[in-house]
Amino acid sequence: MSYANRSVEGTLSYPFGKDAVGKLTYTRDGNQWATIGRRGASKNLPDAFWYTGTFDINLKRRTVVHHVQYSSITAFEGTDLVRSFKLRRNRLTLTIAPSGGATGVIKWKRLHVHALEAVGLSD
DSSP: OEEEEEETTOOEEOTTOTTOEEEEEEOTTSEEEEEEEOSSOOSSSOOEEEEEEEEEEETTTTEEEEEEEEESSGGGTTOEEEEEEEEETTEEEEEEEEETTEEEEEEEEOOOHHHHHHTTOOO
């Protein structure tokens, strides 16, 4: 997986380093959770971010909405995180709308095909 923010000037930054690790899971019954973390410890930067809740998919708009129930960032709890998605072969790319001038792009590698097919995200 990878996670990068692109500024309006085109500069890339990596909130959890260039070698970030993580896992995104969607279940057949509509639950989801995401974790993203930094390899190794950092004294000045957050080491991980996570949230869990439910989700909805809009295939026409190519968006997935994560309805956050619990998060390592409490301000996210009770909110909806809208992500545009692209699915190409075994890669799922989620794009986070610009916030503060930056667009977030998270790329995930598909591990289990049947799970994505169950929620309507197969290509």
